[in-house]
Amino acid sequence: MGWSERSPLVRARLRNRALRYADHGWEVTPGACLSRGRFVCGRPGCPTIGCHPALERWEQAATRDPRQVAAWWQRHPHAVLLATGRAFDVLDVPTHLGLWVLGAARLHARIAGSDRGRVRGPVAVTPTGRWMFLVRPGDPLRPELADSLDVVRHGRGSWVPAPPTVLPEGPVRWVVAPEETRWQLPASYAVQDMVVDARTTSPRHLMTARAPRPLPRLHRA
Template sequence: MRWSPRPPFVHPSAPRARGLQLTLDRTRLRRAAMRYAEHGWDVTPGACFAGERFDCARPGCPTMGCHPALERWEEDASADCVQIAAWWRQQPHAVLLPTGRAFDVLEVSAHLGLRVLGAARLYAGVVGPGRGQVRGPVAVTPTGRWMFLVRPGDPLRPELDDSLVVVRHGPGSWIPAPPTRLPEGPVRWSVSPQETCWLLPDSYAVQGMLVDALRTATATRRPGLPRQTSTLRRAA
């Protein structure tokens, strides 16, 4: 019998393969959580994604979507690396970042996020009040929600307060952070914190760009003509 240096094939559904994948996921998530904590961002473990739902191991928990694994997550969230290592020692927890502490988050729809990100890149080098303060980390969910991390404390401007496409995450809220996996896919960075040297933009500067983007979108939309009909007419 000839000896082969190649390892034996292991089917992806085999217990050994599943265990290896869980270990890799846990290691990747733990490293990300540690990296956030090293830059002063509090972290809290989320429920583990298992099949089609998230399991937090709390008896009777009815929540199937992404949610904190700890009942007192606001009080227990921490940037202590020893604590974080303990949380991720056994389970591939989702990485959740509490908001209203090191940063707030402005969550917007995809079309609005693309407009604002493009404008932020355009104005990043322009001299003027607030123009150099608009570039910051931006995370994107697999469902197309864009999350702009900004300096904490500022409420939404009146023009955005009643908007259905802009949500501010402040105290008492959290966001899933890359590389957390949701049922539709992983959360990713469109602009990573490393790209901006972990600096955060002024909230009102970003909100001003959101207001401009919303006004532009409203002005370019033809009144009284459904979007689908307009698209069909352009294609004709």
């Protein structure tokens, strides 16, 4: 399956980061392993070649138990997947909206002060240009966003790939690491308000020639 091609150091890095997420109450599940440009989960007959959970009943298996997390990454370099709708939801937006919202959030934090900058939280970006804002769980999308094709809410029953997972196009990375916000999450509607504003006021020229291609839809709640 090609799993042995991956360095033990890569596997250890994935495991250590998965353990750190679990230590902060974020439920983790192992993803398929990237091998020769496709993801292999080891399940007989699985047709999925994109990033996906390695376990068929991943939602029930997702955990923050450090012993189980360490065991999953003991032998194979699984992608690190975070179960959403539990400790947090994720608002998944394209590059031009992500840049605008992050800039607005940083401006708000400078004006309100770091202790009251409640619209700031962890933000990850995929190599294909999807920005993932981690927010407090439970709130549905506002009506202005509910029918949008470029804004996705990952809630209960969904997952997202987390750094340092590597996709065929490159690594998933933190733009705002959870350590920068002390693992605190903003209110979902506060960030959604910024997304609504961004959809009406952000200039499309923020999508530069170097901006990556949109990511095919992740599992949607």
